Every structure is written in structure tokens, then in C-alpha cells.
Amino acid sequence: MLYLDNSATTAVLPEVMNKMMIYLSQEYGNPSGKYYRLAENAKKAVEEARRYVAELLNANEREIIFTSGATESNNMILKGVADYYSTRGKHIITSKAEHKAILDVCKFLETKGFEITYLDVDQYGRVSPKELEKAIRNDTILVSIIWGNNELGSLNDIESLSNICKTHNVFFHTDATQVLGKIPIDLKKYDGISFLSCSAHKLHGPKGIGAAFIRSDEFGELIPITPLLHGGGQENGIRSGTYAVHNIVGFGEAARIGKENLSKNISHLQALEEKLILLLKKNFGNKIAFNSDSKNKIPGIINVRFIGLHNEILLKKLAPYIAASSGSACSSTEPSHVLKAIGLDLKQIRESVRFSLSPYNALEDLDIFNEL
Ligand SMILES: Cc1ncc(COP(=O)(O)O)c(C=O)c1O
Known part of the structure; x- marks a missing residue:
């Protein structure tokens, strides 16, 4: 077949699986533990994986927050921005051709008093930068547009779309799940992108692991948002929960191989x-x-x-x-x-x-x- x-x-690559196995068997420490070697080794492995994911995106390591996948990253960013900036405005813009992990979050936010504009798309599912600019209002806090469409494969003009948002001082998020490892991504160049979501399992990595990119300022401070998960304070307090070290390592290895090739x-x-x-x-x-x-x-x-x-x-x-x-x-x-x-x-x-x-x-x- x-x-x-x-x-x-996608199928998990053998190199990815082999590396993951080490962190499911002998190196089973919790990176949040202190002093002993198992914890130190797990922590090093998580940080190495973070570097590989950051390199694939050309982002800073501190801007990478591990999540359970793109669904969680999308939820975290849309709900987190909506909650944190609701006093600034309650208008969000997206498109009609987004993944359900954006559209259903928007539907949820509508029930919480947010107003969502769903932009039309062209015959291939692309958003017009002009239409986006027309839709931005004084109370717009966030624009979320998919980078590459999961059903059609069409790429949006993310550079223009994100630059428009930067000019208007509006946060720009993109769901990059389908483009990771398929096109060059340079977040240092596309500095209008405030947030990005991605996932390992479309890149020959494991399921149940992904990342959110959150841009930092010149002092290294990430754009503040309300966390989706509260608890042990991992990932700078933005995403609590014990690190799934084997999955993170698998994502890192898939990202390293994806960048190399x-x-x-x-x-x-x-x-x-x-x-x-x-x-x-x-x-x-x-x-x-x-x-x-x-x-x-x-x-x-x-x-x-x-x-x-x-x-x-x-x-x-x-x-x-x-x-x-x-x-x-x-x-x-x-x-x-x-x-x-x-x-x-x-x-x-x-x-x-x-x-x-x-x-x-x-x-x-x-x-x-x-x-x-
Ligand atoms: C564009 C897009 N966004 C989000 C997701 C959800 O990703 P995950 O399975 O990592 O939650 C997918 C996967 O189908 C996708 O294609």
C-alpha cells in the first residue's frame, strides 16, 4: 500500500524513534528535577531539541514553547491573546479557509463576546492582503491566517499579510503546521509574525508534540499572553505540565533532519x-x-x-x-x-x-x- x-x-523516521527510545528507557529523568544526572540529561535533551526547532524556524530558542501539538498552540495563542488584550479591543480577523483548530476557537471566542471577521479567500484559498487591510479596525487585536492550506496546499503571502499587521500595530499569528520542513521559514526576516503554531507529526516526528513561537523583544521578553494551562510553571510559566521529554527529543530530531534536508x-x-x-x-x-x-x-x-x-x-x-x-x-x-x-x-x-x-x-x- x-x-x-x-x-x-507521517511515519516517524527510524533515527527519530531511536533517539526517543533512549528517553523512554534509560534517560527517564524529569528536566525540572535538580542536581542529579538523570534530570540534567533530560534538561539538556529538551534544550537541544528546542535549539533544533528554533533553527528550523530561524527563531531564538527562548521563543519556542513546547505544546502537545498545533491544536494546543492555536488554542493557547488565540485564547491567550484574546484574554490578555481584551481591554484593548475585542475584534479578531481570520479566514474562511483555516483549519478547524482555528475556526472552532474563534467560534468559542464569539460566545465570550469577541467579534470575528472571517475573510473570504480566492479560488485557491488565499487571503488578499488588500482585503485584510480593509478589515483591520481600531479594536482589532489579532489576525490569524494559515501559512499553507492543509487541503489545497496553497501558500498565503505571509510576508505581506504580517507586514500589514505590523504597520497597524496588530498581532499576527500563522498556523504553519503544513509548511514546516516544506518551505524555508525565516522568522527573523518575517518580523511581522508575532506568533506561529506547528506540530511534529507532519514532519516525520511523533504525535502529541508541537510548538508555539512567541516573539520576544530586544530584552528577550516574550509577548505576554494568558496561559492556557496553569500549574508547575514550565516553559516560563506559559505552558505548565511535565515535559514529554521523549516527544520533545523526537520533535527536535525531526526538525534537525528536516532542516538538514x-x-x-x-x-x-x-x-x-x-x-x-x-x-x-x-x-x-x-x-x-x-x-x-x-x-x-x-x-x-x-x-x-x-x-x-x-x-x-x-x-x-x-x-x-x-x-x-x-x-x-x-x-x-x-x-x-x-x-x-x-x-x-x-x-x-x-x-x-x-x-x-x-x-x-x-x-x-x-x-x-x-x-x-
Ligand atoms: C493546518 C493545521 N493546523 C492544525 C492541525 C492540528 O495539528 P495537531 O494534530 O498537531 O493538533 C493540523 C493537522 O491536521 C493542520 O493541518
Whole structure:
């Protein structure tokens, strides 16, 4: 079976797993412990992992806060900013093509008296910088726009969007879960980004671990927000809870490997994507239509309509040979809100399938598409 659902999750790399095993067996100390070697070793491992994640993002180490994943990072930042800055304003801007881990947090904040503007997106799911600028008001405290769309692969113009927010003195958050290890990310250059969310399991790391980037000022002080979890005061009091050292180490290793191979992986994903598109066109001709843009996108994510076929029936038939999905792994029963936002009707949404590739796929793996 060929696994082409890497936007849902990825296989843990053997190097990652081997390193994790050490911290599940002999090095089981709690990094918050003192004086003894097991604690010191665990602490060193956590800090090394933090450095690797920071290097992948070109951020400062202190700006990386480990969380349980992108869902938690999104919750922490949106709720944390909303609570801390509610006296400044109660208006938040996002888009209609965000992941549910943003949209459902926004729905929750609406019940707490916040007003949310959901920006329209273009035919590929992108937000217009002009529309964003028009939507900013005096009481806007936060803008949250996804960097790379999880269903379509389209990249937003994060540089322009974040610069607009910087000019207007509004915090800018981006959900970068799908772009980590797939495009270069330079948070020193994109200094309009105040916050970012990411996750290890889309990067051949383990599930249940992610990070929030919170920008620091010239004195090293992070932008203050209200913590989501209170308790032992770990992560500078921003995210309490005993460190999941094995998971953190796994994330660090996946980030290190992801950075080391970034340009090679991007080129390979582009080659895989080109081949897959050619094979789909050759074997299905005018029975398919592409929902994804061909440029300005995360390499390796393709969303395609099989005209006249129901995606769930197709995916079930394909399942013994190819694992793909109808979009976001989190909402497979509902028709995709992202495809709706780009203007597809229900029939077209039901025809749509997402193939998401991994840099660890071989070009020859795709020849299976000649046998369908
Ligand atoms: C864009 C995006 N944001 C958030 C998430 C949730 O990430 P996690 O599984 O780490 O909570 C996902 C995963 O599906 C995603 O694709």
C-alpha cells in the first residue's frame, strides 16, 4: 500500500524513534528535577531539541514553547491573546479557509463576546492582503491566517499579510503546521509574525508534540499572553505540565533532519508532484480537474476532483493500494469548509481527493497510478 496522506500525519523516521527510545528507557529523568544526572540529561535533551526547532524556524530558542501539538498552540495563542488584550479591543480577523483548530476557537471566542471577521479567500484559498487591510479596525487585536492550506496546499503571502499587521500595530499569528520542513521559514526576516503554531507529526516526528513561537523583544521578553494551562510553571510559566521529554527529543530530531534536508526534500517533493500530475492526466484525462493551484504552493499536496465519482467510495476502493483522503483528517464526515470557501458546490466537494506526498516517497512508487 502506498501512503499518500502525509498531510494527515507521517511515519516517524527510524533515527527519530531511536533517539526517543533512549528517553523512554534509560534517560527517564524529569528536566525540572535538580542536581542529579538523570534530570540534567533530560534538561539538556529538551534544550537541544528546542535549539533544533528554533533553527528550523530561524527563531531564538527562548521563543519556542513546547505544546502537545498545533491544536494546543492555536488554542493557547488565540485564547491567550484574546484574554490578555481584551481591554484593548475585542475584534479578531481570520479566514474562511483555516483549519478547524482555528475556526472552532474563534467560534468559542464569539460566545465570550469577541467579534470575528472571517475573510473570504480566492479560488485557491488565499487571503488578499488588500482585503485584510480593509478589515483591520481600531479594536482589532489579532489576525490569524494559515501559512499553507492543509487541503489545497496553497501558500498565503505571509510576508505581506504580517507586514500589514505590523504597520497597524496588530498581532499576527500563522498556523504553519503544513509548511514546516516544506518551505524555508525565516522568522527573523518575517518580523511581522508575532506568533506561529506547528506540530511534529507532519514532519516525520511523533504525535502529541508541537510548538508555539512567541516573539520576544530586544530584552528577550516574550509577548505576554494568558496561559492556557496553569500549574508547575514550565516553559516560563506559559505552558505548565511535565515535559514529554521523549516527544520533545523526537520533535527536535525531526526538525534537525528536516532542516538538514530542506532543499533536497523540496526538490524531490516537486519532482514527485510533477510526476503524479502527469500520471493523473495521462490515466484520467478529462475525467479529472485540479482544485490546487500549480504554483505558489506547498510542494507535494494535490487536491483533485474525480468528476462523477463519490470521493468516499473511491477512497474505500483505493484503500488496499493507495491511502489518500478527502481533505482534513479531522472533519472527514462533513463536506470540506475549505473547498466550500473556494466556491465548489457540494457535488464537486464530494468528488475531491487530496494526495499528500512525503520526501521519503520514491518516484517509482507512483507508477502504481498506471495500474489503477
Ligand atoms: C493546518 C493545521 N493546523 C492544525 C492541525 C492540528 O495539528 P495537531 O494534530 O498537531 O493538533 C493540523 C493537522 O491536521 C493542520 O493541518
